[in-house]
Amino acid sequence: MTRSEILKALGDKFPGVEIKEDDTNPEALIVPADNLVELASHLKDDPALSFKYNMVITAADWVEHVDVIYYFMSYEHGHTVALKVQLPNERMKVHTLAGVWRSANWFEREVYDLFGVIFEGHPDLRRIMMPADWDGHPLRKGYQHPNFVPLPGKDNPASKTGMGHHTI
Amino acid sequence: MTLKTEEFYINMGPQHPSMHGVLRLLVKLDGEYIVDCEPVIGYLHRSIEKMAEGKHFGQFIPVTDRLDYVTSMSANYVFVLAVERLADIVPTPRGDYIRVLMVELNRIASHLLWFGTNTLELGATTPFLYAFQEREKILDMFEATCGQRLTYNYLRLGGVAYDLPKTVSFAWTDGVMPFEKACEKFLNEMIPVLDMCEELVSENAIFLKRTRGVGVLPRDLAVDAGCSGPVIRACGVKYDVRKAVPYSIYSELDFDIPTRENGDSWDRYKIRMDEIRESTKICHQVLAKMPKGAFKQVLPNRIWVPPGEVYSRIENSRGDMGTYLVADGSEKSYRCKFRTPSFSNLCVMPYLLKGALVADLIAIGASLDFVLPEIDR
Numbered sequence: 001m002t003r004s005e006i007l008k009a010l011g012d013k014f015p016g017v018e019i020k021e022d023d024t025n026p027e028a029l030i031v032p033a034d035n036l037v038e039l040a041s042h043l044k045d046d047p048a049l050s051f052k053y054n055m056v057i058t059a060a061d062w063v064e065h066v067d068v069i070y071y072f073m074s075y076e077h078g079h080t081v082a083l084k085v086q087l088p089n090e091r092m093k094v095h096t097l098a099g100v101w102r103s104a105n106w107f108e109r110e111v112y113d114l115f116g117v118i119f120e121g122h123p124d125l126r127r128i129m130m131p132a133d134w135d136g137h138p139l140r141k142g143y144q145h146p147n148f149v150p151l152p153g154k155d156n157p158a159s160k161t162g163m164g165h166h167t168i
Numbered sequence: 169m170t171l172k173t174e175e176f177y178i179n180m181g182p183q184h185p186s187m188h189g190v191l192r193l194l195v196k197l198d199g200e201y202i203v204d205c206e207p208v209i210g211y212l213h214r215s216i217e218k219m220a221e222g223k224h225f226g227q228f229i230p231v232t233d234r235l236d237y238v239t240s241m242s243a244n245y246v247f248v249l250a251v252e253r254l255a256d257i258v259p260t261p262r263g264d265y266i267r268v269l270m271v272e273l274n275r276i277a278s279h280l281l282w283f284g285t286n287t288l289e290l291g292a293t294t295p296f297l298y299a300f301q302e303r304e305k306i307l308d309m310f311e312a313t314c315g316q317r318l319t320y321n322y323l324r325l326g327g328v329a330y331d332l333p334k335t336v337s338f339a340w341t342d343g344v345m346p347f348e349k350a351c352e353k354f355l356n357e358m359i360p361v362l363d364m365c366e367e368l369v370s371e372n373a374i375f376l377k378r379t380r381g382v383g384v385l386p387r388d389l390a391v392d393a394g395c396s397g398p399v400i401r402a403c404g405v406k407y408d409v410r411k412a413v414p415y416s417i418y419s420e421l422d423f424d425i426p427t428r429e430n431g432d433s434w435d436r437y438k439i440r441m442d443e444i445r446e447s448t449k450i451c452h453q454v455l456a457k458m459p460k461g462a463f464k465q466v467l468p469n470r471i472w473v474p475p476g477e478v479y480s481r482i483e484n485s486r487g488d489m490g491t492y493l494v495a496d497g498s499e500k501s502y503r504c505k506f507r508t509p510s511f512s513n514l515c516v517m518p519y520l521l522k523g524a525l526v527a528d529l530i531a532i533g534a535s536l537d538f539v540l541p542e543i544d545r
Contacts, residue, residue: 022477024475024476024477025476025477025478027479028477052391052392053391053394054394055394055479055481055488055490055507056479056490056492056505056507058492058505058507060494060502060503061503069492071479071490071492071507075391075405075407078412078413080413082479101392101394102389102392102393102394102515103392103393103394103512103515105515106511106512106515114217127210128209128210129209129210129213129544129545130210130213131210138215138218139217139218139503
């Protein structure tokens with residue numbers, strides 16, 4: 001199935017839910033965060049869709065909001081789809097999918113660790129990459145390492161990326 | 169009267185001599201039996217995904233080598249593929265063929281390394297030496313091609329960094345030989361050695377006891393946990409990204425996907441052995457069809473990629489590897505995430521270890537063939 005066919009199948013099943021195609025990503029559908037679990041469960045359980053394989057869950061920080069993106073694939077039909085939820089900074093919460101796919105457990109822990117997105121209902125939401133006592137979420141665009149010292153020069157490009165000189 | 173034993177915790181790793189990399193397993197034991205286990209990762213976290221945001225695309229290719237030092241070519245490949253899709257770059261035909269040749273040779277090297285270390289962990293030293301002897305020949309060829317033995321930094325946008333060498337001379341070649349002839353010679357001579365290695369261990373009573381029926385992974389769990397590669401093919405799921413979503417020239421090549429039904433350590437071992445044979449088939453075809461011409465497109469060092477998102481996937485020797493790349497119109501990635509097969513394959517460890525013996529812990533872990541730098545990134 002192509003993305004528009006999957007969109008139609010979801011639209012028929014959930015008429016009240018606002019789902020739209022993503023302009024920047026040819027595989028993604030933008031869905032509301034509140035309906036994520038029912039949509040994802042339907043994607044997995046409906047035999048015509050049968051997305052049994054959760055490839056990856058990750059996020060991208062757009063400063064005003066964070067996109068959390070879920071890639072699914074079906075072994076049976078061979079098609080792929082991505083669901084994207086857009087979480088504003090003031091409400092960085094979405095319900096977990098760990099109850100639907102076992103693989104979501106660690107993927108969501110990683111997104112929590114590096115972006116600070118809270119997955120409500122997650123059985124074990126702890127840091128996974130960074131040490132347990134780490135401050136902040138390193139893949140956020142505004143993150144600065146506590147020991148970060150900007151390089152001299154106001155317009156030095158290294159100062160802008162946050163990847164400049166570190167002192168111990 | 170029943171004797172009750174007390175359960176206790178031990179740490180396997182992060183600095184354990186036979187653990188693959190710095191993985192820490194927090195194991196709850198009841199005598200010799202494992203009651204529960206929790207993998208603790210992150211000891212090798214080098215913030216590769218954050219580094220990607222500070223380097224332009226060409227600069228970042230050598231960093232991808234450090235994702236998985238056993239199959240660096242694949243790690244190069246998955247990143248280059250993502251950038252090429254976003255920037256609409258098509259590699260030259262010769263560059264494409266050289267890439268596939270290198271990735272498949274790298275897959276053979278990776279499986280040989282796995283075979284050697286796996287048998288070593290089960291107590292056999294001889295197969296290890298045979299496997300490394302063959303792997304060494306692949307590393308010789310890589311060294312002649314790109315100057316490196318482990319972290320190759322060989323793939324470029326639009327092709328590869330250097331052309332194949334015209335002639336090579338190693339300890340195992342007949343004097344100076346053309347590269348293609350040397351490669352054919354290696355492939356032809358490796359198969360009998362592989363058969364011998366398999367004969368050495370396959371019917372060995374100790375090897376059978378330590379692998380057959382050990383670490384059985386049910387198919388449903390493997391699918392649910394997102395396992396891929398030999399781990400899922402050993403459970404009877406016939407899935408390979410090279411066949412399912414053919415990238416590069418794989419749709420023109422003739423090869424099979426070996427599958428098995430039981431999902432135990434023995435099946436995972438057999439699958440990898442069969443995959444080496446399939447990879448040699450691919451290498452023979454690629455060498456026969458190798459086109460002439462440019463090995464790389466002439467492109468500027470820095471490339472400004474139009475805004476967009478892409479998810480590229482390849483099959484590396486451990487499974488389904490992917491790159492989620494977001495570009496914002498600059499010469500650097502805005503967000504670059506690597507989906508690595510070992511990460512999901514490791515998730516099932518607690519399930520596999522429940523009820524197993526401590527002595528089998530390393531053996532079961534080894535049969536999953538995970539590489540820690542890939543998990544921690």
